[in-house]
Every structure is written in C-alpha cells, then in structure tokens.
Amino acid sequence: MKTNKKVVKAGIGYTISNYLINGLNFLTIPIFARMLSTSDYGIYNTFVAYQSVLFILIGLAIHSSYRNARFKYKYKSESKNKYNYETYVSSSMVMILLITLFLFVFINIFSSLAQSLLGLDILSINLLLVYSLGSAVICCFNTNASLNYQYQSFVKVSLFNAVSNILMSLLLIKFVFITRGYFGRMIGTSLSIFIVSVYIIVYFFRRAKPANIKEYLSWGLKYSLPIVPHGISQVILSQFDRIMIHRMISSMTAGIYSFAYNIFTIIQVTYSSLDTVWSQWFYEQMHKKNYGGIKSISSIYITAMFVFSCIMMLVCPEVILILGSAKYYDSIYCAIPIIAGGYFSFLYLIPSVVEYYYEKTKYIAIGTCSAAIINILLNYIFISIYGYVAAAYTTMFTYFLYFSFHYTFAWRIQGRCLFSTKLILLTIVAIVFMVGVSLYFVKYIMVRWGIAILLSLLFIVFEEKKYGFGLAFLKRK
Structure with missing residues (x-):
C-alpha cells in the first residue's frame, strides 16, 4: 500500500x-x-x-x-x-x-x-x-x-x-x-x-x-546501443527539417518554421505527460487480460487528443500572434499541418506500448528509422521545389507513416487489435480535413473559434453520455 x-x-x-x-x-x-x-x-x-x-x-x-x-x-x-x-x-x-x-x-x-x-x-x-x-x-x-x-x-x-x-x-x-x-x-x-x-x-x-x-x-x-538508432530517428523526425531549411534556404526561414513548432510543443508536453499514466495503466490491464477495458479507455483517450489537436489548429493564428509578433505570422501555414503531425505522433504511443510490453524493441527501431529516412528524402525533394512550408506537410505525412508502421507491428505481435481501428481511421481522416478547414478560414477568427467551441461542447456531451468521467471527477471533488 x-x-x-x-x-x-x-x-x-x-x-x-x-x-x-x-x-x-x-x-x-x-x-x-x-x-x-x-x-x-x-x-x-x-x-x-x-x-x-x-x-x-x-x-x-x-x-x-x-x-x-x-x-x-x-x-x-x-x-x-x-x-x-x-x-x-x-x-x-x-x-x-x-x-x-x-x-x-x-x-x-x-x-x-x-x-x-x-x-x-x-x-x-x-x-x-x-x-x-x-x-x-x-x-x-x-x-x-x-x-x-x-x-x-x-x-x-x-x-x-x-x-x-x-x-x-x-x-x-x-x-x-x-x-x-x-x-x-x-x-x-x-x-x-x-x-x-x-x-x-x-x-x-x-x-x-x-x-x-x-x-x-x-x-x-x-x-x-540498439536504442541509439531509434533515438536519432526520433530526433530526425522532429528536428531535421529545421536543419535542412537552414542549410537549403536561410536561417530566417528556419526561424519562422521553428516558431511554428512552439505550438506543437503544447501538444507534445500534454501527451508525453499523459503517456506516463497511460503506459503504466496499460501494463496493469495487459497483466489482467482486460482487453475490453483497454479498447474502451484508449478510445476516449484518442478522442480527447483528437479534439484537443483540432482546437489547437483552429486557434493557433491567435496563439502565434500572442507568443511572437507579426514577423512570425507566416508560421501559421506551417503550424497547422505540424499540429496534425503532432496528433499522429501521439497516436504512435498507443500501439508502441504493446511493443515495449513484449520487449520487441527491434520493431520500434525498424519503424522509427524507416519513417526518418522517408522524412529526409521527402524534405530534400519538396523543400527545394515548394520552399520551407513543404517541410510541414512532409512532417505530417511521415508521422502518419510512423504511427502506421508501429500499429502494424503491434497488431502482429499481439495477434489481434487491442484498439478501435474504426475510430482511429475516422480521426485520421477528420484531422486531415480539419487542416483544410483551419487553413481555409485562417482569416475568419469568428468562424474558427466558433468551430473550436462547438467541438469542445460536442466532446463534453459525448464523454458524459458514454463515460461520465468528468461529472464523476467533479462529484469526488
């Protein structure tokens, strides 16, 4: 005790x-x-x-x-x-x-x-x-x-x-x-x-x-030593695009692009903190073979982070102006797809815990290194053609591959899917759609904030009807 x-x-x-x-x-x-x-x-x-x-x-x-x-x-x-x-x-x-x-x-x-x-x-x-x-x-x-x-x-x-x-x-x-x-x-x-x-x-x-x-x-x-390639590949996924922009274009554009990553940091700090709780809880449930509980809780976890990511995309123009100034305004066009990439980065944590649980760390290295190599190649091709903004989209795409590799490995290791594939696919399609919505209405603050508030309310209603965690927490308080 x-x-x-x-x-x-x-x-x-x-x-x-x-x-x-x-x-x-x-x-x-x-x-x-x-x-x-x-x-x-x-x-x-x-x-x-x-x-x-x-x-x-x-x-x-x-x-x-x-x-x-x-x-x-x-x-x-x-x-x-x-x-x-x-x-x-x-x-x-x-x-x-x-x-x-x-x-x-x-x-x-x-x-x-x-x-x-x-x-x-x-x-x-x-x-x-x-x-x-x-x-x-x-x-x-x-x-x-x-x-x-x-x-x-x-x-x-x-x-x-x-x-x-x-x-x-x-x-x-x-x-x-x-x-x-x-x-x-x-x-x-x-x-x-x-x-x-x-x-x-x-x-x-x-x-x-x-x-x-x-x-x-x-x-x-x-x-x-086997963990070193995995660690370096994670860094390449999150950092190397900035280095390539600095070398291929200029330090000024690297600064604008880097500033966009500050919004991603909000999501990263949130999911890395929550992962401490999630991974420990997952191990306990796997030991009990509570697969139903894993699927249920992972679904609300995924939904919550999806809504949070969408809201951050919708309000990021104002966040950028508050944190920086007008000289960083163009980073908005990088920040929105980077946030979507951050959501895919979060999704990786869901299946990767299966790989860690069964000590299949070689699969982690393979998946991460593959995504990192693809990221470098895509950055080299598209930055030279479309400029630094292209790096935001290659990052989004490679984080999607990063998640996909590990989801496939986890499925093979477990022999079954422990999570709701339908929900995950739905949020993947929806997050990409929200990138388009956020960019289309980037000049319309009332529309974006209205959608953000609506999403928040819909999530609260959905969560309370299906799970009731929020109300139960308030009653305990």
Whole structure:
C-alpha cells in the first residue's frame, strides 16, 4: 500500500514538474522571439536541433540500461559485492566524458570540416559539445532518480537548469551580445547546463568511484546501443527539417518554421505527460487480460487528443500572434499541418506500448528509422521545389507513416487489435480535413473559434453520455 502511494505521488510530482518546467520555457517564447531577429532565432533553433542528435551520440543511450543494471548489480545496501549499481553509474560517466573529450579534440583539429558540415562557427560548435554533454549527464541523473521515485531531485535539477538558462540568456542578449543575440542564447543555455552536469558528475563520483569499467560498459553498451538508432530517428523526425531549411534556404526561414513548432510543443508536453499514466495503466490491464477495458479507455483517450489537436489548429493564428509578433505570422501555414503531425505522433504511443510490453524493441527501431529516412528524402525533394512550408506537410505525412508502421507491428505481435481501428481511421481522416478547414478560414477568427467551441461542447456531451468521467471527477471533488 505504501509503495502504491509512493508511485502515485511520484507520478503526480513528475507530471506537475514537467508542466512547470516546460511552462517556464514556453512563457519565455514571446520574450526571446521579440529580442532575437528571425535569423538569430533560426540559428539558435538549428543549434538545438544538432544538440538533440549529438547528446544521443555522446551518451550512447546508456541511461536506458540503468533500470536493468539496478537489478543486475544491485545497490550497495543490498549486496556485499564490490561491483554494484552505484559503481556502474559512475563508470558510465567516465564513458560520457571520454567520448566528449574525443569529439572536442577531433572537432578542433578538423575545425574547417566541422564548420562546413554543421554550418556553425567553431565557438558555437564547442558550445554545442558542452550543451550535449550536459544533456546526456542530466538524462542519466533523471533516470537514476526515477528508480527510487525521487521526483524531488528531478524537480530541483530541472528547475535550476531552466531558470538559470533563461536568466543567463536574457542578460547576455540584452547587455553583451546585442548584435549577435543567438550567441548569447547559446552561451546561456550551455553554461547553465554545464554547471548542473558538473554537480551531477561530482555527486556520482562521491557516491561510488568508477571501477570495473570494461565489464560494465561491455554489458551496458550491448543493451543500449540498439536504442541509439531509434533515438536519432526520433530526433530526425522532429528536428531535421529545421536543419535542412537552414542549410537549403536561410536561417530566417528556419526561424519562422521553428516558431511554428512552439505550438506543437503544447501538444507534445500534454501527451508525453499523459503517456506516463497511460503506459503504466496499460501494463496493469495487459497483466489482467482486460482487453475490453483497454479498447474502451484508449478510445476516449484518442478522442480527447483528437479534439484537443483540432482546437489547437483552429486557434493557433491567435496563439502565434500572442507568443511572437507579426514577423512570425507566416508560421501559421506551417503550424497547422505540424499540429496534425503532432496528433499522429501521439497516436504512435498507443500501439508502441504493446511493443515495449513484449520487449520487441527491434520493431520500434525498424519503424522509427524507416519513417526518418522517408522524412529526409521527402524534405530534400519538396523543400527545394515548394520552399520551407513543404517541410510541414512532409512532417505530417511521415508521422502518419510512423504511427502506421508501429500499429502494424503491434497488431502482429499481439495477434489481434487491442484498439478501435474504426475510430482511429475516422480521426485520421477528420484531422486531415480539419487542416483544410483551419487553413481555409485562417482569416475568419469568428468562424474558427466558433468551430473550436462547438467541438469542445460536442466532446463534453459525448464523454458524459458514454463515460461520465468528468461529472464523476467533479462529484469526488
């Protein structure tokens, strides 16, 4: 009973802190959007996109092995063996530091090649290494903290990083890098996360000195390396279009396109938080073989996210004007199809939990890598022909394929469909239709908001008649 309370408390803590931290970053978007030119905004977002790939290569997804390592090597308090979980974690930090050192030497020796490939100056590339190192270390820390439901540690580290990142960036852009605002943003982001990562590494080393590194890493990398292609492919799906726009067109258009992704972030934070609850509940129901319950609850979950995505498409022109300014208005034409892509990205989470449940992670890598390769090819073809807006539609299409691959794999693994295929197909057709509606009425605010309110009311009526969760929740309150 105490364990259940601890799990629930930790789950609530992680969810609230996730909203809080992402909310802080989201609230600063209007500030940075106005302080930076569209070109500076594009350069910084390209920098962030590169970091999303580089931090995976620096960490080699070693954090994913921590849960298994915790049971394989056990904590100091559980085992008298000199090789324990704490030692494993500190040894993994040595690997991350060595990879970073190697990349630092390589990049600075072949600086011309690095600058040519990435389209950034050498100082920015070195900051990119610092930023990626910090991200890899924090990822390891948060995974380690989650093993004992230490959400307080997660909150403290993440909140300090977010606040210091914002404050440093604002000061540097305002008073130091006035003409190169993107550089002030890069330094503020990299310096704050570096300070946090130094604290974490010292904490891990004090807890246990690195030892038996060869044996630890031979096992750890055997576990984590297959996950690297999946992680990189996810980044390609969400970030690579910005890099391609930056290289193929300009940093200014990359900035406009990147701004459109801020609307997608609202959906992403919502479904990633809800997925924590959904995946845990799914495992419990699979254990009970409650397939009827899975189909019923997944249907209301899918419907709710569909309605939420439609509403975001309908109101996104006003959201963009509030968060940014008139100079980002053209991002509306990217934001609407990107939001539809975000809905398909959410749909992927529904079947993927089946793959994780049965430990068929090779299927996850195959599905994600296939979608990522298609995304790159389509972007290369259509950006050159139709411009940066085309990337929004290729993103929408490849996220649809991303979901379709995993839905097919889950069906094969289970031997039956656990979810309502009819409902999913209906929402897929409807979300594409709503892209057209939102774009057609983009100049008609009353029509769009009227449809958004109508959809909200229809969903509330449908939910209460079929399930009654909302009313039951209010009665409990």
